[in-house]
Amino acid sequence: MYAAVLRTPYALRTFGAALLGRLSYGTVSLSLMLAAEATTGSYAVAGTVMAVFGAASVLLSPLRARFVDRYGPRRALTPMALGYAALLGVVAAVTWRPGAPGWLLVALALCAGAATPPLGPTMRAVWSRLLPDKRLLQRAYSLDGVAEELLFVSGPLLVGVLVLGAPAALGVALSAGLVAVGTLVFVASPPVGSVVLEGPRRRERARVVGRIGHPVAVTLGVGVALGATDLLVLAFAGDRGRADTAAWILAALSAGSAVGGLVNGAVEWRIPARSRLTLLTFGLAAALGAAALAPGLLALAAAVACVGLFVAPALTTAYLIADEAVDPGLRTQAGAWVNTAVNAGSSGGTAGVGLLVGHLPLSVCFAAAATAPLLAGLATTVRRAPRPAPVAPSSPTGVRCAE
Template sequence: MSTPSPRPSYAAVLRAPHALRAFTAALVGRLSYGTVSLALMLSLTRSTGSYAMAGTLMALFGATSVFLSPYRAALVDRHGPRRALLPMALLYATLLGALAAACWRPGAHPAVLAGTAALAGACTPPLGPTMRAVWAELLPDRAMVQRAYSLDGVAEELLFVSGPLLVGVVVGVAPPAVGVALSALLVAVGTLVFATSPAAGALRPAGRAKDGTPAAGRAGTGQGRALLQPVVVAAGVGVSVSAVDLLAVAFAGQHGHGDGTVAWVLAALSAGSAVGGLLNGAVTWRSSARARLPFLAAGLGLCLAAAGLAPGVGMLVAAVTCAGLFVAPALTTAYLIADESAEPGFRTRAGAWCNTAVNAGMSAGAAAVGLLVERLPLPVCFALCGAVAVAAALVPGRRRGATGERPGLLSRRPGGSRPSPSRPSPSPSRTSGRP
């Protein structure tokens, strides 16, 4: 009788060859995304003297960063992390340095700031999607990949909580532009160490098919349909989660509480997400990722709808904590499905589409709730935001092939050997992008 393979642990994931160096370096680079938005907003506000102008410039920076993400990921798929990420990171860090210099003293021309901010956003290196692609390439079976994605998601959540705190420390002793310069340094150093690591080197550029067609450009309509479910759910999660920020502010105002209450609510959401992500990675699921994803999205939506009925802050914190339990698992599962659906040479882009969907959903959710909260009762606003996640859960999961997995994936079992088919390829505060 064969002995069953032991359940993989988080320590086992980090003990994979060269994984710890790559993951640590990627986290250093991604910490820049947790610091840059607040530091840049403060710098632009001080430089222009206008909240409206600073907001417009931040919108330009965020738009080019979010919506060009799949195209930057395509460069990683086509040329590999070393040839694609290093030039991006160098340009991004240089442009952030230019913004820091321009904002050091008031009076910079808005057109200069706008052009530099837009170009900087366009060069943002997709460290998150690339690191997830590296995990999927590096680890021998899907159980370990699930554990790695959960660890990655929880770590990212912590980065976007600690990043603004770090900026708060910096601006206490120096101008906000120093925070922008720090963001440039973090992304340059982190990307350099990550892209030159042996683990990143395992993510090879897409080759060419026998007919000469670049593999990275051959994703068909079947893959598009397979990605529909995770992308829509990721967008729904983004809408719902971003809504909590403003809804918490409105709830505190209606119940006579100060801004400290809002901080507790948002902390509860982050804590719930971190706990949920760790639990999701620890469980050996019998159901497929596509079967789990609708339940996770629906759970998030129902908890948010229930939060609107909370009679006081204590119940609101409890309900939001329960909602958070579904956030990281839903996003992790969406990333897993995207990776399983990826055609050869499309792995980084598949994850980047989910990433883009989350960020676009966050932007749309923040804008929509800002309009709704002044026109509708607060419980109705909570219910509508929850309904978005529930509606996303209704999108049917369509597999790319008969098994819904990439060729060769079925032979990657816990404890089994890795096949060698062609190598195919998951946000500052919640209202900004998570490259």
């Protein structure tokens, strides 16, 4: 099943290198926050550093993806990764001891976030070129999504182990090393060099967002739900005097997502991808709505795990739809827009539900969070499906890239 994906020539080598680089994204957030707080003694500065870094990384993602489509991964990713790693190295150096000025950390975080290499979308575009068989491509995307979920769980754990006996800046330095080594090995893989470049089709570039409006809108709703869930779980556990259990409940969300992703990749779906994405979104909304009825922590963990069952399948399906909707030379940008929608929705969901917590019962807040994916799914069902873009014939020996 999944072995067939990894047995594809160069697949394991390329995927492994991409995962090594992407592990940096699992370690960098916590490392930056801890390092900024340790050197300045201010949680406000640490929060500002993280907010600036995250905003620059998320909002500029489509632009960086466009560079990859335009110039190819080797010419675009290499300077991005080395510049990003160098900036993180400077952050590690200035935060190694107390006394770094907050304004300097904010400026460095802004520059580093702007240079974040789009390894995830690029790898997904490489998958689409390596695996012209749609069934195998679905499995590859599912495997990719599950692996990414595990990276974001294991990354903070790795940082936690590191900072037990070393400055938090070591985690920042580790993040720099991971992305530099992983990206260099990734772009050296033969398939990554065989890309379909974007070319000068400005009109087609302008249509990217229009063609992928459905998956972008739905994943925005999914992101809102996920961001809200993180804060609501913490509030729920805190209200019961067990704030320490929040991490385990959120781990159930990740576990559910991993299981759902693996099952999704193993099933040969007969339902069209657009309809499947809408149904998955409704399922996620229903599971999150059920969390509003949870009487205790165990019931909440079970409900959140059910929410997770729909997360990876929904995101995988969204990436597949975006990949098929655009010209081959624009696939990195298409994937980046979906990725940006999830991350932006997550930030918005956390901020939005933060305004509700404390003013409304948590059950009402959970129900409100469930309306985001529900409304996104309902809104997209009444929209006319866009005509698919013409797709050039694929060759099993070449590869396109995505963020």
